[in-house]
Amino acid sequence: MTNPAIEAFVQEANDILETLEDQLLELEGSSDPAQVDAVFRALHTIKGSGSMFGFTRLSQFTHHFETAFDLIREGKLAIDGKLIDLSLKARDTMRRFVDLGGDNAEADQLSEAAEVKNLVAALQSLTNVTSAPETTEEGASQAGAASEIAVFDIWFKPAADDLRNGLRPDLLLGELEDLGDVTHRLDLTAVPSLEKLEPLQCYAAWAVTLTGATTEEAIKDVFIFADDSELEITKHEPPVAASEPELTTKTVAADKGKSNKTTAPIRVDSGRLDEVMDRLGELVIAQARLNQVTTRLADPMLEAVTEDIERLLTGLRDTTLSIRMMPIETVFGKFRRVVRDLSAELNKDIKLVTKGGETEIDKNVIDKLSEPLVHMIRNAIDHGVETREGRIEANKPEHGTVILSANQEGGEVLISLEDDGRGLNTEAIRARAIERGLLDANATPTEQELHQFIFAPGFSTAKELTSISGRGVGMDAVKTTVDSLRGNFKVHSQPGQGTKVTLHLPVSLAIIDGMLVRLGSDVFVIPLSAVQECVELDTLETNRESGRSMLRIRETLVPFLDLVDVFNYPESKDTRRRVVIVRAGNAPLGLIVDDILGQNQTVIKALSVYHRDVEGFAGATILGDGTVALIIDTAIMIRRALQQAKAQEAPSKYVAAGGH
Known part of the structure; x- marks a missing residue:
């Protein structure tokens, strides 16, 4: 069974790598310190969390990449085209490690591949800086501050679900040891009595003392992936003067998240969204049937309930569609x-x-x-x-x-x-x-x-x-x-x-506004977005222009197709027929139908595997009375009209390329 925590890490890592590519390309034209910090944090997150979730090869490779951007932050390495080229290649390699799903034979093989070794060597050659370029006074002071020995008291308490979700405090403590000398104590004061204890919940906390030439920001970076945990850092400058106050920073997830709980993003599999859309489509169809029943019964109380349901369903439809929408x-x-x-x-x-x-x-x-x-x-x-x-x-x-x-x-x-x-x-x-x-x-x-x-x-x-x-x-x-x-x-x-x-x-493939038209006793749907206008056929002049069937609409000749002929229906007995003028690109076309029945919110259903090759239809829908209506593909109809028109032209031979 796949570990949900590892799945979450892979998704998170892929999202970070998508953003990382844009950040690197942004840096090519500038050396924005904020952008450099963003890249460093992204690399540090993947390195730390990769080690935590069993992606050691990814973590080891990312370390070389991270080192380069650490030097850039310190003003010891300049950004140029060569660095960006290497960084983009390194980012692609990180994606390959992520796709391999963790430490396995394939990850070992990739790590030993010549191209990866050459990339690591190139990154190492960039990071072997023997002398730092001139820095600003601010940069010099920051570098000096980072080299001073300091003592940090750290109190860290994972969120209740962190261990169940794959958090490894032992690995975090190992990262702290890379920053200096560490002593730590396990705090179990929050553990409840046995009858109240939840086996999968974390009650432990860690009190850590770290001594080394590091910074508070570097310590926070260790816990960057544990952003729901409680973290308290107290810095002591040795020796601590009596007149100098302690510098204390406290980050508590419970306080930090109060304003974000209602807007925090939740990952949802796209397949589930498709299922929700299917259910919504069924609701739209059921609501259309309810409208028909309400109209037939003419019950005022039922009409009021139906209006409420329609209003609520419209809101639900708009909200659900907005969930599927992405910039x-x-x-x-x-x-x-x-x-x-x-x-x-x-x-x-x-x-x-x-x-x-x-x-x-x-x-x-x-x-x-x-x-x-x-x-x-x-x-x-x-x-x-x-x-x-x-x-x-x-x-x-x-x-x-x-x-x-x-x-x-x-x-x-x-x-x-x-x-x-x-x-x-x-x-x-x-x-x-x-x-x-x-x-x-x-x-x-x-x-x-x-x-x-x-x-x-x-x-x-x-x-x-x-x-x-x-x-x-x-x-x-x-x-x-x-x-x-x-x-x-x-x-x-x-x-x-x-x-x-x-x-x-x-805009959407799921629900569209459609125009219902009739041929004989059957109903078809034309996407409303393609409809330009509707006119009475008996008010129009039809003639032949260069062998082509044309309608004259306000001094403009428009080619037309009689859908009775297209779909092999018996000759229409309606005396007053209608023309729906549709357009795809710059090409207008008149579709002659027996009647126009009105507009309808159309839920698109794909045709079965046995009917998908039937040309001229974009799908089907279920109407309020339970009957099935086919959705006409206007683009294909226009292409068919162009092909027929060109075939009728003499003596020229012309076969349309299929454009709209």
Whole structure:
């Protein structure tokens, strides 16, 4: 059985390492003492708690990393590009030790690996400082204070659940011994009588006297992972003058945590959140059925209860959805390292700018975004941004810029990646599309239509195959992921100015607002976020434009699909039919239905394994009367309309690349 305490440590360590990468990248452009302290505390936490939970190899490796930042804190080591490179590699190695799950044969093997030994040797060569650089008066006084012998009285009492959660006081005492001479006494005065004793609860405390050339902050760092424990430190300056007061610091978790108890984060497995969402979906469906029963019975008392339940359920829905929402910065932060490494590999000076990181989106969407965004960034840096020489020749700044931004518009989150590079080469795209048989040589697609070919499977204009690009799988992966998230994208590019790719994604994948439409006796759902307007069919003019079926709406021609034909229904007998105008990106499309029934809060259910390959549907939902309604995938409908329209055009041959 897996130890819950070790699982908690692994999760905590991974969180610290995620933050550590950002902190190291921040230090590359500055030497902020507060940031240096934050890095040191992170390393000290992992080193100490790693030893406590059986990750000795991790702790031993981290010690070398920690030593370097201890020297930086003391002003004996400067931060430069070489140190940041080594630190990032060391951070990656720490992640590998954590992933191995503790001391085992694999951890021993990794510790003895040549790359790890070389990294340790490089860190040691940096930390063997023979002379310290000049320091400020404040730094000199701090260094002098740290070297003075002092006596510290330490009283430490673990929280009641600490031992059960894996805390090892013996290891903490061992760390104190590294700081100086230690004597300690076990305090058992809080142990209750036998009938009141809880076997799994900690009642012991330790009284410790430490003598050495250390500081109060260094002692606190030993207990940094035991942040729920009671800690009292009293410092004596030897010899203690009678006129000098003692310097005392007391940290008691019971007092410290009073204001934070209601806001302290709790780790919850994402699977449990998914289960909560499923139950909430069932509640939404049941509430819709209750509404129908209430309307049919017309009982005032039942109506009042139903309104209360609906109000409470709406609040519960909003709260539950907010729990699943995460700031997109959690994804954006990962790409600073990607840009840094690619810039070095390609010998390009590129700066990543992020905007709108506070924009929130469903965690399930975030989990699927990392890979497509990495492909987009790699494409922008490799194909888009010029070399330093090329930028100078084009009268641009030597350093290129990649902007990653996010903002919310209604029920959608828009994520844009923009570079200031050379822009898309439409002629090269056209030539490659003709070469692969995707475009007839005599066809005249628009620039926007040509841009969509970059998302076709295996499509690439790269002349050489490199470790970064050339196989044509990157942007195809972007399209596949965006389609699976019920999103779409659009591309805007200007020669010599750069390219901007914008992803349109739903805020949530669980519950959406939908429009109910009818075909014959069956009901379908169209996502409300895709609906632009609804109009009467008999008031519109339908005609054929270049062989295409079009609707004239306010002097604008809009292609349309009759869903009766799409889904092979019998010819409609309704005399007054409706048109729902939907949009994906810049492409509008009219969907002709028999009737519009109104709006509905739609709980999305995935189709079964036997029906997932049925094209045109994003899922299904259960209506208030218990019937099942299929959710129409508007992006696929628009793609189908474009394919039909191009197939009807003569004499040109044109096969759409699948973009929206």
